[in-house]
Amino acid sequence: xxxxPQSAGGGVASRGAGPGGAGSGNLYDILxxxxxxxxxxxxxxxVSLVGIEILKIDARIVVASVDTYLRFAEACNRLDLxxxxxxxxxxxxxxxEVTEGGAKGKSKGALSGAVEAVTDAVRGGRDEEKEPxxxxxxxxxxxxxxxxx
Amino acid sequence: MAVYVYSIVAGTxxxxxxxxxxxxxxxxALRTVDSGRLTAVVSDAPPGLRAKRRDxxxxxxxxxxxxxxxxxxxxxxxxxxxxxxxVRAALTENAEQYAARLSELxxxxxxxxxxxxxxxSLLRRILAESxxxxxxxxxxxxxxxxxxxxxxxxxxxxxxxxxRQEALAAGITQALRPHARDERSSPPSxxxxxxxxxxxxxxAEDAFLTAExxxxxxxxxxxxxxxxxxxxxxxFV
Numbered sequence: 001x002x003x004x005p006q007s008a009g010g011g012v013a014s015r016g017a018g019p020g021g022a023g024s025g026n027l028y029d030i031l032x033x034x035x036x037x038x039x040x041x042x043x044x045x046x047v048s049l050v051g052i053e054i055l056k057i058d059a060r061i062v063v064a065s066v067d068t069y070l071r072f073a074e075a076c077n078r079l080d081l082x083x084x085x086x087x088x089x090x091x092x093x094x095x096x097e098v099t100e101g102g103a104k105g106k107s108k109g110a111l112s113g114a115v116e117a118v119t120d121a122v123r124g125g126r127d128e129e130k131e132p133x134x135x136x137x138x139x140x141x142x143x144x145x146x147x148x149x
Numbered sequence: 150m151a152v153y154v155y156s157i158v159a160g161t162x163x164x165x166x167x168x169x170x171x172x173x174x175x176x177x178a179l180r181t182v183d184s185g186r187l188t189a190v191v192s193d194a195p196p197g198l199r200a201k202r203r204d205x206x207x208x209x210x211x212x213x214x215x216x217x218x219x220x221x222x223x224x225x226x227x228x229x230x231x232x233x234x235x236v237r238a239a240l241t242e243n244a245e246q247y248a249a250r251l252s253e254l255x256x257x258x259x260x261x262x263x264x265x266x267x268x269x270s271l272l273r274r275i276l277a278e279s280x281x282x283x284x285x286x287x288x289x290x291x292x293x294x295x296x297x298x299x300x301x302x303x304x305x306x307x308x309x310x311x312x313r314q315e316a317l318a319a320g321i322t323q324a325l326r327p328h329a330r331d332e333r334s335s336p337p338s339x340x341x342x343x344x345x346x347x348x349x350x351x352x353a354e355d356a357f358l359t360a361e362x363x364x365x366x367x368x369x370x371x372x373x374x375x376x377x378x379x380x381x382x383x384x385f386v
Contacts, residue, residue, distance in 0.1 A: 027206055029263050030377050032335060033346065034205050037383040038225035041239050044154060047198045047227045069303025076272050076286045076306060077299075 151194040151229045154236060155179070155211040156381075157222040157247055160186050165218055169211060171195075172204040179211065182233050184240035187247055190215065191236060194229045212381035220255045222247060223381040250386060256351045257330060258379030262361070264321060264343035266314065267371040275309045282306055314342035317372070324364055328357035333384040346384040354379070 027034075040046075153172055158164070160183065170176035173195025182189045190211060198204060208226050215221040230236045240247070276283050285302040288294035295301075314337070321343055326332060329347035338344065349357045358376075365374045 026377060027202065027209065029375055030209075030261055030380060030383075031205065032344075033259070033261060033380065033383040034209055034226045035200060036225070037346075037386075038223045039157065039386040040225050041154070041228060041230075041243070043235065043239055044228040044230045045151075046225070047194075047229055066300060066303075069300050069307055071303070072272070072306040072310070073286075073289065073299035073303035075268065076276060076282070076302060077289055079269065079273060079276065 151231060152182075152191040152233060152236060153177075153194040153198070154224050154228050154230055155190045155192075155208060156215050156224060157187055157189050157240065157251075158215055158219060159248070159251055160184075160188050161219075162188060162215065162221075163218040164188065164190070164215075166190065166211070166214065169214055170207055171211075172198060172207045174203075176207065182236040182240070184237050184244065186244050187240045189236050189240055191230075191233070198227065198229075200226060212383075216258070216379070216381050220251050220257075221381050222250055222254070222386050223383050225383075254348075254382050254385065257348050257382060257385075258351070258354070259346050259382045259384055260329075260349050260357065260361075260376060260378030261346045261380060261384075262321075262325070262343065262377075263341050263375045264318065265340045265373045265375075266317070266342060267373075268340065270371040271310060271313065272306065275306055275313075279305065279309060282309070317368075318343035318345075321364060321368075321374070325357065325360055328353045328360055331385055348382060348385045349378070 155171075164181060166179045166181075169179055171179050171192030173192075175195065177193035177195065179190060179192050182191055205226060212221055212223040230239065276286055282302060282305050285294065285298050285305070289298050289302065318337075322332065322334070322345060325347060329349050330353075331348040332345060334343070334345040336344075347357070361374065361376055365372075368374070
């Protein structure tokens with residue numbers, strides 16, 4: 001039999017499950033926590049940090065602009081016609097389901113009614129398969145070793 | 150000499166810092182400044198410190214190690230004090246406040262969630278469900294649209310994207326909220342339509358993680374939930 005070492009798992013494994021503390025893949029998503037949150041002591045000086053300003057500007061990109069509109073329009077124009085045409089028939093069914101689902105109240109999962117409409121539409125377009133576990137980034141599991149105290 | 154300050158912990162914290170390096174290209178050794186009731190973890194501040202990946206990782210690694218031994222108040226990256234005495238003075242002056250915060254955060258960790266959605270499948274659904282968007286799109290493709298049609302279509306689609314993602318973000322937050330003591334979100338940025346931190350008590354962690362996993366399954370693979378934690382409670386100090 002062949003045993004594949006965990007470390008040979010390539011991109012996905014090295015992003016989430018690295019054993020050596022804060023890997024680069026983990027760090028990226030929590031940059032704003034390290035840079036913009038955390039305790040500040042007034043009398044201490046913050047060193048000048050080139051790069052932080054760029055992050056902040058990025059966070060404030062205005063969505064409502066003509067450039068954004070044109071980008072959305074182009075993206076819509078580019079959508080594949082055939083697979084796009086299939087959607088309405090499916091969605092008619094889905095809308096029906098959503099209406100029923102809403103009336104059934106709490107028979108569904110944890111999501112609120114407003115979101116059910118969206119998520120059911122998300123699910124409607126394909127099989128009800130679960131997302132493969134290995135595809136999920138689960139750095140949440142990694143620091144579990146911290147809990148051994 | 151200026152000192153870089155990483156964290157504040159209770160004076161009773163075991164402070165295992167072995168094998169860890171501080172920030173900087175040539176990292177100084179980690180050490181502690183003690184005021185009795187509270188302890189700060191510091192190192193000599195390297196000259197010309199910047200927010201390089203290596204330095205952010207070093208800052209974070211100190212927090213993670215300290216979390217293993219107790220509760221930690223993580224400082225924001227990049228804070229320096231003139232000398233050890235200034236650190237000690239700050240600990241003494243704010244002792245009540247820091248001790249109270251440490252006590253409130255005891256047994257809790259931060260979980261940070263970022264959600265993105267596949268744009269193509271979202272646009273596809275919008276076109277499928279909005280006759281007006283579909284009409285405009287068809288007209289533009291057919292070359293018979295008014296000159297302003299792309300802007301009109303784009304604005305319509307943009308509003309739809311926003312409304313749908315706001316509803317989705319609210320739903321995700323509502324589903325996880327019952328398992329958290331506190332929450333703090335940031336505005337959407339780029340393709341991240343939800344960026345939120347939850348403060349989760351250790352005894353609620355399993356329920357929180359199970360709920361998040363259930364959400365991920367329910368949302369399918371056009372929505373990507375990236376969960377990070379347990380983290381030091383940066384957002385709740």
